Amino acid sequence: MGFARTCSVALVGVEGVVVEVQADLEPGVAAFTLVGLPDKSLTESRDRVRAAVVNSGGEWPQKKLTVGLSPASVPKGGSGFDLAVACAVLGASERIDPRVLCDIVMIGELGLDGRVRPVRGVLPAVLAAADAGYEQVVVPECAAAEASLVPGISVLGVRSLRQLIAVLADEPVPEEDPDQHGRPDPLLAGLRMPGTGASTGMHGMGATPYEQGHDLADVVGQLSARAGVEVAAAGGHHLFLQGPPGAGKTMLAERLPAILPRLSRGESLEVTAVHSVAGLLPPGKPLVDVAPYCAPHHSATMQALVGGGQGVARPGAVSLAHRGVLFLDETPEFGSRVLDALRQPLESGHVVIARSAGVVRFPARFLMVLAANPCPCGRFSERGSACECPPSAIRRYQARLSGPLLDRVDLRVEVDQVTRSQLTVRM
Ligand SMILES: [Zn+2]
Structure with missing residues (x-):
């Protein structure tokens, strides 16, 4: 008994x-x-x-x-x-x-x-x-x-x-060595914890860790693109960056969180709770108080993007970007089902995942930044270019981004290669 x-x-x-x-x-x-x-x-x-x-x-x-x-x-x-x-x-x-x-x-x-x-x-x-x-x-x-x-x-x-x-039992407490185990492994690629400089990406995406101090002022030239990023941040507008590879689309998107307003205490706890369920909080400084930045790779699965998984459901990229920035580099390369799945969070600010034991809801209110090359090879330009893509391939490439997703994007900005003269002026 x-x-x-x-x-x-x-x-x-x-x-x-x-x-x-x-x-x-x-x-x-x-x-x-x-x-x-x-x-x-x-x-x-x-x-x-x-x-x-x-x-x-x-x-x-x-x-x-x-x-x-x-x-x-x-x-x-x-x-x-x-x-x-x-x-x-x-x-x-x-x-x-x-x-x-x-x-x-x-x-x-x-x-x-x-x-x-x-x-x-x-x-x-x-x-x-x-x-x-x-x-x-x-x-x-x-x-x-x-x-x-x-x-x-x-x-x-x-x-x-x-x-x-x-x-x-009110007895003397025995000493124990500190735990050698780390946090549970993150499932997601491309998430960088703000402020820690630590990359948790698993696929080696070659992106530099986001650090506080990444500043729009570092960007040389790109006046219209910078203005676009500022308007997106000020008004909370989704943004589409189009330009050739190497023009600085990723660099611009990475700097967007730094010009978003700092999170309020309530927002910080909300964001931290999502990152806690994902198992991504750094042990030393658990509170996420700056806008998060999440850049999933275009090979990301549905689960990586919207969430799910065994046991306690994990939030996906859309929720890890909650109150921050979701950056989809090379958007046309994402699977069409994956892109379609963005419609629910864009409309409602949350995602609902159906599971055998019921439904799970995660917050997902983010500023979306899409980026694409002008054509499959990236060299196409209205002003004449070295692009050798057949016109049908260019149409197919651009069509992958059409419809409901682009309808949600208020700002479309052309990002051009920075010229040598712009770089020298700065120096
Ligand atoms: Zn081309």
């Missing part, structure tokens, strides 16, 4: 729902049942939690154990419930006083050795806990700074289950 309960948070998109985790021990054949709409990754939590408890010096109860997650109607996925499940079990077996567990929200994955591993989405989870009136959260130590962005909540960052047991 024994019963304990504690809390954790289920994420649906960037919305968190506080979930009660109950553990019940009855005499009988040793068994471990998990109930309450868990997905596959959560079912695996049984084995992780058992190993972690045993390897943290705890005793695994040799009784009939049932762990329930409620409300059962909320779909639950991912590994973030491990810590709460372990503590509920230890409460039911009276290793920890069940009374200290009731008012705490616990978020974290457990390694088999009992280390607490990072999970995605700590910020939205802690926001949900605070909204529901909880005042204490336990998170992986590397996510403590992120959790502390939420006002009015006390955050305990732990490195291992052993440490947490000691804190809750």
Whole structure:
């Protein structure tokens, strides 16, 4: 006989729902049942939690154990419930006083050795806990700074289950080496975290990391293109840059976030929550307070662009660009289905992803910058040029960008090659 309960948070998109985790021990054949709409990754939590408890010096109860997650109607996925499940079990077996567990929200994955591993989405989870009136959260130590962005909540960052047991049982807290594991790998190519100078792109797109200080003033010449970028930033207009390769389209787009207004506190938390669910926040400086810039490669899949994936759904490029800039270089090279998928966020400011366990909604209100060459070879010009593309190929190339997507673009700017004389004037 024994019963304990504690809390954790289920994420649906960037919305968190506080979930009660109950553990019940009855005499009988040793068994471990998990109930309450868990997905596959959560079912695996049984084995992780058992190993972690045993390897943290705890005793695994040799009784009939049932762990329930409620409300059962909320779909639950991912590994973030491990810590709460372990503590509920230890409460039911009276290793920890069940009374200290009731008012705490616990978020974290457990390694088999009992280390607490990072999970995605700590910020939205802690926001949900605070909204529901909880005042204490336990998170992986590397996510403590992120959790502390939420006002009015006390955050305990732990490195291992052993440490947490000691804190809750009011015993001396053992030392643990810092976690060597990094953040979960980002799925997306071409996202650069503002302000960190760190590129998380996976496909080696050859783009320079976005750094604060990238400034429009660095751009030589390009007067009309610069004016176009400024008007886009001031009025929130989508922009289409057309010009030959090497004319500076990427350089102009990269400088757009720097002239957008700084994010308000509320907007920062909104953007940070999306990047948290994507697992992309740098541990040291978790708050994203400048407009993000996301430049997916033209080979990006539908999932990379709009979001999805196993377990806790990941936001796609359109959401990682929320309140910032989405740059589609060589737009005609993107798949037509992928480009069509942009219509929903452009109209409504969010994306809805259908999944087996229900729908997930992510915010996606961004300033879109499209870029294209004038023709497949890039050398075509109205004023005569070295282009050798057949006219039909040029028409086909330009037609890929037609219709509903271009209808949303207010500004179309020709970007020309900078001439030698413009460069020398500057020097
Ligand atoms: Zn050509």
